[in-house]
Amino acid sequence: MRRSALALALWVCVPAWAQTPGKGAVFCCMDNGHQICGDVLPMQCYGKGYREMSPQGTVRRMVEPPLTPEQFARREAEERARKAEIERQRAEMRRNQSLLETYSSVADIDARRDRAVASVDVDLKQAEARQAQLLKKRESLNREAEFYQKRTMPAALQNALRESDSELSNQGSVIAAKKKEIEAIRKRFELDRVRYIALTTPRGSLPVQP
CATH class of the missing domain: 1.10.287 (Helix Hairpins)
Structure with missing residues (x-):
């Protein structure tokens, strides 16, 4: 009973697209050096990166593992820097346009x-x-x-x-x-x-x- 409850809880935590794979999809990941595959995402793959493949072995997509706190903070910093650069470029474009409209x-x-x-x-x-x-x-x-x-x-x-x-x-x-x-x-x-x-x-x- 406890195992069923635990499995149900873990299943709820899995994203919806992983719970409802595409037709004939196979999910594979590495666990302690061994490849684990299943027609639904194996429990050993939860919290790890994995591949979604067709029955013929063609990789449909790669799912990256969850970010560590350090990786998440770095990505957030990179995203802030990217947005700041975009805003800087937009501001420069506005200044240039204003300059051209001001002087003949x-x-x-x-x-x-x-x-x-x-x-x-x-x-x-x-x-x-x-x-x-x-x-x-x-x-x-x-x-x-x-x-x-x-x-x-x-x-x-x-x-x-x-x-x-x-x-x-x-x-x-x-x-x-x-x-x-x-x-x-x-x-x-x-x-x-x-x-x-x-x-x-x-x-x-x-x-x-x-």
């Missing part, structure tokens, strides 16, 4: 770059002009402060010097940020320029790099 020519890219740089350059020149004004004001404060090298400096002059330091520091940060923004614009448009040329130049016509 290399000259168009250069013109847009120049306009973007010019817009920020206006702010940069204004910031530099303001910095020049602050430097002149600071020179005037420094000359006034020279009279107090050997005596106490008035509180108003001390405050003016501190405010001058703060303003000059802030204005220096603004100028540095604008210069950095211009550099980023040039780099971005240069990348677009290179990609656009690569996408629009026929293969084989690009110059060979030495």
Whole structure:
């Protein structure tokens, strides 16, 4: 009774396609160095790789053994990497399509770059002009402060010097940020320029790099 119950339990665990073999199918696997075959999947083959063959001995299909935890984890990692690569390629295709829809020519890219740089350059020149004004004001404060090298400096002059330091520091940060923004614009448009040329130049016509 116990053997029948065990056999029934194992049979339920077998996939449906193994329980209902094709007409005349023979299942074979290796068990402790011996080949075991049957017209249904032998119990010794459960949890192992096996072959499904025709009565004439032709292999219809090979069924791989269940994966070990390590193999399963490796396969999962490979599948994640494969999907990530597919998504990367799709994203690249979207970027390329967007690039081609954004620009009509290399000259168009250069013109847009120049306009973007010019817009920020206006702010940069204004910031530099303001910095020049602050430097002149600071020179005037420094000359006034020279009279107090050997005596106490008035509180108003001390405050003016501190405010001058703060303003000059802030204005220096603004100028540095604008210069950095211009550099980023040039780099971005240069990348677009290179990609656009690569996408629009026929293969084989690009110059060979030495």
